Amino acid sequence: MHAACLFPGLLFACGMAGAQVPESGRAQEMRYSAEEVASTVEDRYIERVVGLAADGRLDDDRVLLARLQSIGAGLVRAAVALKPEVAGWEWEFHTTSDAEVDAICMAGGKILVGSAFVRQLALGDGELATLLGHEIAHAVAEHHRETLSEALFLNRYPVVPLEVVMERLESDLSVQVRLSKLSSMQESEADQLGMVLAHRAGWPAADMVSFYRKLSDGDQMALVSSAYPASASRLSMAKGMALLFQSDR
Numbered sequence: 671m672h673a674a675c676l677f678p679g680l681l682f683a684c685g686m687a688g689a690q691v692p693e694s695g696r697a698q699e700m701r702y703s704a705e706e707v708a709s710t711v712e713d714r715y716i717e718r719v720v721g722l723a724a725d726g727r728l729d730d731d732r733v734l735l736a737r738l739q740s741i742g743a744g745l746v747r748a749a750v751a752l753k754p755e756v757a758g759w760e761w762e763f764h765t766t767s768d769a770e771v772d773a774i775c776m777a778g779g780k781i782l783v784g785s786a787f788v789r790q791l792a793l794g795d796g797e798l799a800t801l802l803g804h805e806i807a808h809a810v811a812e813h814h815r816e817t818l819s820e821a822l823f824l825n826r827y828p829v830v831p832l833e834v835v836m837e838r839l840e841s842d843l844s845v846q847v848r849l850s851k852l853s854s855m856q857e858s859e860a861d862q863l864g865m866v867l868a869h870r871a872g873w874p875a876a877d878m879v880s881f882y883r884k885l886s887d888g889d890q891m892a893l894v895s896s897a898y899p900a901s902a903s904r905l906s907m908a909k910g911m912a913l914l915f916q917s918d919r
């Protein structure tokens with residue numbers, strides 16, 4: 671149990687709720703409800719997806735789309751086993767030829783993967799599962815909701831609508847800097863939880879290591895964030911996790 675839960679009245683007063691990351695059990699303090707975050711993020715997601723579709727750049731690689739959907743379905747099943755409530759989320763997988771996109775996950779399980787990125791790294795199915803596992807892990811661990819909650823707290827905003835915090839988070843560099851420690855921890859967490867999901871979905875650990883080796887070789891600033899741990903340390907994490915999976919058998 672989270673220590674703060676000892677004061678339910680206080681929690682209610684500040685609108686906080688406790689949450690927990692599956693597997694690691696890390697406690698998170700949430701100041702927005704999952705529903706609130708999902709509906710606000712969904713508006714932006716729809717806007718983005720509709721914009722890409724209007725430009726003819728959504729799901730224009732049908733073969734990749736089919737791979738994403740079938741690999742994604744297995745990973746979502748593994749995620750449901752860890753956190754049953756994600757079964758009720760509307761998971762969506764899309765691909766885009768927009769070269770700016772490598773891979774993006776939005777709250778509630780909306781995942782967009784860039785076809786140029788997949789081609790550039792020549793990702794096989796197990797490697798693609800590792801990439802998707804990372805993105806699905808962000809959703810499952812509700813990192814978006816946690817970041818927005820933390821932004822509200824760190825910046826001592828009065829309780830403002832979520833939309834306002836989201837805009838500040840996107841446009842204000844100082845807010846991003848103050849959140850960089852959290853972001854970098856979330857990236858490492860998504861790497862690890864993502865590998866657990868890929869492992870449980872039956873993908874070989876060698877493919878996961880190979881994915882992180884490709885990132886490290888190309889020194890890709892992949893998976894959209896300056897908050898990334900150095901790619902070399904991500905590769906050693908992947909190797910360590912692979913050893914754990916082996917000893918699991």
Ligand SMILES: [Zn+2]
Nearest residue numbers: 808857860893
């Ligand atoms: Zn990430």
